[in-house]
Amino acid sequence: MNSKRDSRQALSRLLDAVTQPLVAVLISLLLGAVVILVIGKNPVEAYGEMIRGAFGKKVYLMNTLKRATPIIMGGLAVCIAWRSGYEAMGGEGQMILGAMAAALAAYYLPLPGPMRILAALAAAAAVGALYSMLSGWLYEKFDVTFVISTLMLNYIANYFAAYLCNYPLRDPEANVYQMQNAQTGKIPSFATLPPIAKGWVHWGFVLALIAVILTWFLFSKTTFGYKSRIGGLNARFALYGGINPRRMLYVVMILSGLMAGLGGAFEALGSKGRYVDQMIFSTGYAWSGMVAALLAGMNPVGTAVASILLAGLAVGGSTMMLNMSIPLEVCNIIEGIITLLMSVKLVRIAAGNRKARKAAKGGEAA
Amino acid sequence: MMYLAQVINSTLREISPILLVALCAGVCSKVQVFNIALEGTLLTSAFFAFLTHYFLHNIFLSIAVAMAVAMCMSFVMSFFIVRLKGQPMIVGMALNTFARGFTTFLLSVIFNTKGAVNPSDMKGLTKLSLPVIRDIPFVSTVFSSLTAIDYLSFVLAVVMFIIMYRTVIGFRLRALGMSANAASSLGINVQRYQIAAATLSGCLIGLAGCLLTLGRSTMFIQDISGARGYVALAANNLCKGHPLGAIVSSALFGFTTALAQSLQGTAIRQQLLQCIPYISTIAAMAIYNVYAKRKAAAN
Numbered sequence: 228m229n230s231k232r233d234s235r236q237a238l239s240r241l242l243d244a245v246t247q248p249l250v251a252v253l254i255s256l257l258l259g260a261v262v263i264l265v266i267g268k269n270p271v272e273a274y275g276e277m278i279r280g281a282f283g284k285k286v287y288l289m290n291t292l293k294r295a296t297p298i299i300m301g302g303l304a305v306c307i308a309w310r311s312g313y314e315a316m317g318g319e320g321q322m323i324l325g326a327m328a329a330a331l332a333a334y335y336l337p338l339p340g341p342m343r344i345l346a347a348l349a350a351a352a353a354v355g356a357l358y359s360m361l362s363g364w365l366y367e368k369f370d371v372t373f374v375i376s377t378l379m380l381n382y383i384a385n386y387f388a389a390y391l392c393n394y395p396l397r398d399p400e401a402n403v404y405q406m407q408n409a410q411t412g413k414i415p416s417f418a419t420l421p422p423i424a425k426g427w428v429h430w431g432f433v434l435a436l437i438a439v440i441l442t443w444f445l446f447s448k449t450t451f452g453y454k455s456r457i458g459g460l461n462a463r464f465a466l467y468g469g470i471n472p473r474r475m476l477y478v479v480m481i482l483s484g485l486m487a488g489l490g491g492a493f494e495a496l497g498s499k500g501r502y503v504d505q506m507i508f509s510t511g512y513a514w515s516g517m518v519a520a521l522l523a524g525m526n527p528v529g530t531a532v533a534s535i536l537l538a539g540l541a542v543g544g545s546t547m548m549l550n551m552s553i554p555l556e557v558c559n560i561i562e563g564i565i566t567l568l569m570s571v572k573l574v575r576i577a578a579g580n581r582k583a584r585k586a587a588k589g590g591e592a593a
Numbered sequence: 594m595m596y597l598a599q600v601i602n603s604t605l606r607e608i609s610p611i612l613l614v615a616l617c618a619g620v621c622s623k624v625q626v627f628n629i630a631l632e633g634t635l636l637t638s639a640f641f642a643f644l645t646h647y648f649l650h651n652i653f654l655s656i657a658v659a660m661a662v663a664m665c666m667s668f669v670m671s672f673f674i675v676r677l678k679g680q681p682m683i684v685g686m687a688l689n690t691f692a693r694g695f696t697t698f699l700l701s702v703i704f705n706t707k708g709a710v711n712p713s714d715m716k717g718l719t720k721l722s723l724p725v726i727r728d729i730p731f732v733s734t735v736f737s738s739l740t741a742i743d744y745l746s747f748v749l750a751v752v753m754f755i756i757m758y759r760t761v762i763g764f765r766l767r768a769l770g771m772s773a774n775a776a777s778s779l780g781i782n783v784q785r786y787q788i789a790a791a792t793l794s795g796c797l798i799g800l801a802g803c804l805l806t807l808g809r810s811t812m813f814i815q816d817i818s819g820a821r822g823y824v825a826l827a828a829n830n831l832c833k834g835h836p837l838g839a840i841v842s843s844a845l846f847g848f849t850t851a852l853a854q855s856l857q858g859t860a861i862r863q864q865l866l867q868c869i870p871y872i873s874t875i876a877a878m879a880i881y882n883v884y885a886k887r888k889a890a891a892n
């Protein structure tokens with residue numbers, strides 16, 4: 228009996244959680260279709276291309292999963308920080324520095340194969356965590372709000388990384404006459420994250436999925452989820468309950484930054500094989516991660532699913548651009564509208580209106 | 594000496610867009626609408642100012658269109674936050690993502706490029722040359738090639754001060770920001786005021802957008818707003834929404850940007866120089882907060 232009710236409750240909760248994202252995605256796809264119509268293309272055909280280009284063939288699917296890897300990690304970073312009440316948006320900067328740290332460690336450290344990969348991952352995690360702690364420190368010591376500190380730190384990280392790969396750590400074998408983004412040296416193949424099997428996505432994706440499970444475990448099976456939320460939402464109450472909010476702030480920031488830093492490392496070690504100028508900034512991985520986390524209501528598993536869909540949107544979008552010459556930025560427009568619609572509780576507003584109407588009706592009847 | 598005059602001059606030119614956006618941020622913060630869509634609004638209005646001028650060659654029409662576009666964006670922002678109770682941060686980021694995608698999309702559809710559009714025959718805002726000032730050596734450099742909007746931005750700061758602190762409407766706006774309940778008990782329709790204030794103040798961002806694409810040079814580059822919206826947010830945070838204070842805090846950021854520009858071509862690499870405005874933003878906020886805390890503790 229009880230278990231039946233439990234499962235029914237779980238089902239209705241799941242429905243609640245899924246309805247709004249679905250509605251948001253549908254509306255934004257419709258608006259995207261209008262945009263495609265306006266430039267004189269066939270939206271049905273365009274979306275067909277998009278889906279085919281994202282999931283239609285194994286190669287395409289693997290591309291989607293590859294792109295999803297840093298997005299998942301950026302999403303987890305947002306989940307961890309936002310669930311605790313710290314609306315930090317520093318994932319981008321942490322990812323950039325993480326990617327840079329991993330690329331440098333894997334290129335310069337004189338270690339044998341697997342050790343070098345581990346060292347690179349550790350370096351990325353450490354750098355991401357430290358950079359995230361910096362914004363926590365600015366908040367705690369100097370009351371600099373997360374919005375401003377993290378946004379500024381993102382730009383600083385991107386310019387700093389651009390400096391590094393343009394001048395002191397530029398690829399020694401780079402052809403100066405070739406027009407291309409500056410980059411660091413090519414990581415030897417034994418120090419990169421290899422594909423799981425031939426023609427498959429690299430191991431970073433698997434590691435990202437493990438991170439998803441760990442985050443889920445942390446939030447649902449330990450007291451950490453509760454403690455961190457209390458620490459962020461009401462510091463005084465937390466103190467009363469024996470939780471040190473200051474320590475919680477740093478723990479949350481470290482975990483969040485670690486995820487973002489690793490996300491950068493997966494991209495550098497698994498996908499690019501080096502740090503390429505603007506590789507994180509121009510692709511907007513961290514922002515897509517934030518949208519994914521938002522779509523999933525800060526649920527780690529849902530974030531992974533949403534990340535894969537958003538990655539599919541971008542990968543399919545580039546196929547659409549190639550085959551139908553529709554600018555890729557349609558995807559940014561769609562992503563923006565999805566986010567905008569997710570910012571409001573659509574379902575709750577509709578339900579609230581219904582309730583209010585019902586109440587009004589009931590009042591009249593009485 | 595000449596060098597100093599040039600730095601002051603480029604400081605002045607960097608101040609005005611940030612000041613205009615900060616003034617809008619000030620109004621929004623006074624009525625408790627947390628507006629982080631400033632960046633996207635600035636970018637979109639800059640693009641439309643450019644686009645209108647490119648096709649219609651009319652500067653006044655461009656300014657009007659830019660202001661209208663900025664007000665539309667601000668309306669959507671405030672409607673979602675105030676009326677639909679959207680989470681402000683997410684609404685803002687959504688609009689910023691949208692703006693980035695939308696402008697780049699139109700750029701590639703209309704101009705078939707994703708980088709920069711720099712038509713050579715375009716004439717932007719007229720650079721004013723004031724009668725007496727242009728004959729004084731040092732001062733003439735300081736005030737050279739400023740447009741009417743640059744001067745107007747300082748006037749508008751004073752105007753905004755008068756509106757917010759010396760008129761009934763300003764009083765109401767500040768009152769509803771302090772206590773929405775108290776204001777609504779006085780018969781003020783709080784939500785309507787909030788949306789109207791946020792929407793109308795959006796036209797200030799439109800002016801700033803014109804400065805970016807039609808001011809110093811007439812061109813549009815992808816992401817031309819370059820985080821000025823965020824910097825303005827910080828500037829507004831520093832002056833606690835006071836319009837006259839915004840002049841000072843915008844000047845701080847204008848100066849660091851100008852400094853970074855003037856150091857270009859020296860031994861320090863450009864990418865490191867570009868960090869300066871962002872680092873000083875954080876530093877200024879940290880220093881100010883420590884100072885405010887000390888002062889509060891002393892009282």
